[in-house]
Amino acid sequence: MxxxxxxxxxxxxxxxxxxxxxxxxxxxxxxxxxxxxxxxxxxxxxxxxxxxxxxxxxxxxxxxxxxxxxxxxxxxxxxxxxxxxxIPQGIRGHVFELMALIKFVEKYWTDDIAYKDGYESQEKAYAELGTAINGLCTAFDDLVETHKKDHMLTGNVSDEAKAGYFAWCEARQHMVRPNTQYIEGLHFQYARRATEHLRLRMGEGASISWAAAICAFYLAVTSTVEKYVTSWSYSIVDQFPLEIPDL
Ligand SMILES: [Zn+2]
Ligand SMILES: [Zn+2]
Incomplete structure (x- = not known):
């Protein structure tokens, strides 16, 4: 966007x-x-x-x-x-997954959240959520690098590699099934936009590590919010924008 x-x-x-x-x-x-x-x-x-x-x-x-x-x-x-x-075209959908998750936790920085022990809990929550975002970003970076190596898209990319990659992306366009359901909230909109672009199938490239990172992010955010935020239960499960991968 x-x-x-x-x-x-x-x-x-x-x-x-x-x-x-x-x-x-x-x-x-x-x-x-x-x-x-x-x-x-x-x-x-x-x-x-x-x-x-x-x-x-x-x-x-x-x-x-x-x-x-x-x-x-x-x-x-x-x-x-x-x-x-x-970001290569064949994994652009994963960018929106990443941004959906980052937007999902942004409210802990920007909204008026009630923390259990005030400022002390808030600081600990920021540190833990920051670590969770960092882990997610590292997994995303790895997903991109692995994909680029798999398709010879690193360094001076040859015309042959470019043409091969273009054909590979074109052949997968039929797999894109946009989700038309609208749910209010930018994190849900990004999750919807992820479905409008190409993504890897489970098992391709670093997709399993990426799925594991999404699970780890969910668990880390849930645990942090449970520990430090009051009245948390309404939001985490309902507001998590992606499906938790079934690994
Ligand atoms: Zn830039
Ligand atoms: Zn730049």
Missing amino acids: ADFIMPRTNCQDPDVLSSDKKAKTQHKLPKPYINLATLWCLQCFRCAVRHLDEEPFDVFHVACSIDVRCPLTCDECKDRDDKCDW
């Missing part, structure tokens, strides 16, 4: 400005940026994971934005003189 940052507009009518002023006004307009809330590049994702290690009390957030006029490289990679590593 993309969040649009609307460019600020000058309140003067451009038609009444001189050509000099028009040129200056156009020059001053901010670039049309889009924040990539889900389809971020791997470099920016890894920056966010490192930030979580350093600042476990901050909300997990991937800062990756593109200029719509040259969207092939994100602004952050442009600044680092790097080339974006985008």
